[in-house]
Amino acid sequence: MWLRSLTIVCISGIISIFSWVYSPAASALTQIPLSDISYQECPLELSTGNVTSGGSSRAANCFIVTGTAKNMTNKTVYDADIFGRIYDANNNSVMQNRTRLGSINEVPPGESNFEMRITVPANQPTPLKLKQFKASGFTSKVRY
Template sequence: MESGWMQMHLSLSRALARALSAVLVVACTVFGAAPGALAAGLSVHDVSLDPCPAEDIGAQPQLKRPSGASCFVLRGSVDNPGRKTVFDTDVFAQILDASGEPVLQNRSRVGSIGDVEQGTSSFALRLAVPAGTPGPFSFSNVKARGFSAPVRTRAGEFDDLLPLEQAVADVDPA
């Protein structure tokens, strides 16, 4: 009697392991993650949100009207305490306006900062905030997540940054 129960239990355990493995493969396929690429959380600090400089092409002064958007730059530092690079890193944050309403509706991902080497790195992301959104802005839950292996196709040295983001990253906020 016990051996029949043990065999049934072992059979169910194997079936569950196969099902979980299949779910993992499907998730990796659907979300584009390379098999074996594990997610890594990184700490973010020294975060600021400032208007884009007037000379920044992303500021688009000709579009400053109630139906347009205002350009802001989210800057900060990210720490990678590990010994290896974290790849394809995204930054997440909840940004609120003066009345406590979310500035970026239905999204917490604010952008990609590419690969993060070991140690502390700075980042800058350009954000389009709906014009007329009352400031000052506050932010919380700022975090970064990347992978232990690349999950996107590599095209070149700056493949993760659009030309506008490259320009923002090179501009000193002072």
């Protein structure tokens, strides 16, 4: 009986050591500070459209949000989600109940420029106020 217990303990120890030594590296979420956030109207070929909600369609304005992403790691960050808040001239939220605004496919080490397209209902007055922008992604590609 004691031999069986000793065998189980030894096998468990070997499995533990093997899984510890050969476990893949964890891919942690990497924070990417964003700065120099601004926006401009979309070029004419991108600017026509509408916003749909609840089956109805409303006129919309198109904007391109631009900025600088700063990757302070020495690895490329992939699939970085952009978070932030956008308000109209009357301080009403443009994207209600939504802080994820877009994504950046790849952010190389150092500083790089990014841009994303947003669509805003035409009845929300400009200028827009862009606040609390940040991004986070992974140092390895996310596989589905």
